[in-house]
Amino acid sequence: MNSLNAYLDLFRQIDSTDLSQAHSLVSNDYRFQDPFNDFRGSEKLIRLLEQTRKDVRSPRFEILSIWESPTEENRVVKWRFSGLAPVIGKMDFEGFSEISLDPSGRISAHVDYWDSGVYFYGRLPLLRLPMAWIRKRLSL
Incomplete structure (x- = not known):
C-alpha cells in the first residue's frame, strides 16, 4: 500500500x-x-500534473476513501477535486478512480470516472445553455 499512498x-x-x-x-x-x-x-503523467498546476489555481485533490479488492491488485479511490480554472471558475466535484497494481506493487493503470458533462462542458459559456436544454429535455 506504500506505493499507492506515494502515488x-x-x-x-x-x-x-x-x-x-x-x-x-x-x-x-x-x-x-x-x-x-x-x-x-x-512522462505523460508528469505532463498532465504539470498542466494541472499551470491551469488550475489552488488545485486540491482530497482522498475520501479507498476500497481494496480481495486479490489486492485493484483499488477504488473516491476523491474530491477543487480549484479555480479559467473560463469555468470554481470547480468542486467528486469522482472515482480504479487503480491497478502490478506484482511489484507499482501502479500499472489509473482510470478516472467523473461527470465531465456537468462539471466541465456544462460550465463553458458557449455550451452552458445547450447543455441545460439537453438535460431538461432528457429529464422526467
Missing part, C-alpha cells in the same frame, strides 16, 4: 510535490485514462 500523494500534494517521483511509482506499461486523456507512460 496518491502526487495528486494530494500536486502544488508542492516532486513530480519526477512518478517514474519510480508507475510500471513501464502504465496507462492513465479520464474523460479527456488516454495515454501511457510516466
